[in-house]
Amino acid sequence: MLYAQNADKLTIPASNRKLFAAATIVDCLGADAQLTTEVWRDGDDLVIRGDGDPSLGSWRYERDGDFDQLAETLRAKGITRVRDVVADVSAFDRTIIPGSWKVGNLSADYAAPADALAWGENEVPVDHAVAAPALYTATMLRDALFMHGVTISGTPRVNTEPHAWQELLVRLPSPFVGHLLTTVLKNSHNLYAEMLFKRVSAAAGTPASYDASLETERAFLTSDPHVDGDTFRFADGSGLSPDDLVTPRTIVSLLRWMNHPYRRAFWWQVLAQPNGEGTLHHRVVTLENRMRGKTGTINGVNALSGIIAMPGGRFRYFSAIANHHAGDSDEAVKILDEIARLVAMPTGSNARASDPSFELQLAN
DSSP states (O other): OOOOOSSOOOOOOOGGGGHHHHHHHHHOTTTOOOOEEEEETTTEEEEEEOOTTTTTOGGTTOTTTHHHHHHHHHHHHOOOOOOOOOEEEBBBOSSSSSTOOGGTTTTTTTGGGOSSSSSSEETTTTEESSHHHHHHHHHHHHHHHHHHOOEEESSSSEEEEEOOEOOOOOOOOEEOOOHHHHHHSSSHHHHHHHHHHHHHHBTTOBBBBBHHHHHHHHHHHHHHHHGGGGGGSSSSSSSSOOOOOHHHHHHHHHHHHHHHHHHHHHHHHHBBOTTTTSSSTTSSSGGGTTTEEEEEETTEEEEEEEEOOOOOGEEEEEEEEOOOOOOOOHHHHHHHHHHHHHHTSSOOOOTTOOOOOOOOOOOO
């Protein structure tokens, strides 16, 4: 232990909460799993059934042409007329916004509702969230079909109850879950975190729910990383909720678990890297080869936690969280970054944190 202050105090972690969600997602879904959106024909209706894939139609994964390709595929199958376009979101329950989110955030793109279907990350210009993601997805599919010459005689609608549709036409697989987690952790994307976290509790005949996913997460965290159940309480999957609480010591414990030699290579790929893609792109850039971490920012909260490679193959772990501050957020970020640089300096040495000789050799 180099330093501790309020290490066992429950704090609002902001997006540091995503560390725990990501660990749970990998444990329950698997990093090499894919989520599959299905397209069915049911009489004259066309049904798109969601599986919790947040990347459908996302520019981030070069999938904004998904529905154009789907329309061409359906025409090649001889489908030229459709009545209703149905969005089936029965895989998730109807709580698509955590009740603890602040009302003032709900129209923003970072507070998009998490349903079993999303299109284009549930965003519309300018930086606003789609209020009804299932209906929006059905509408976008209808429009794509129309633009590719398919006659639409009905309307877009939503189905929320499990139903045995007649004929499976197409499967649309997501990128691997491990790849999607780079968006969760590097870019700190709330929708990806919420959809994947809620997807954790989806089971045959039982819609996924926040309550079930939170229960599953608690069972995992207390049994595998052996986190003390009294040191955390979460209310969503992304950290947008001010009701999320965790101690800094517990964050360090989880980072140590992630950095076990058996797991290190994966987590060093998906955590944020200084001078790399995501929220650490312009921060602590001198630690580019030595640090992986997670940022966090909501009103009055700034957080930075990370793993730092040290000489001799050792590692240091830290979690610095500022709560309830009324100061400038940019100034708080500068202080947190300076803490990371100080943690990176070898004890009893004048070596600089930017010394390029301290580079991590990742295990395969």
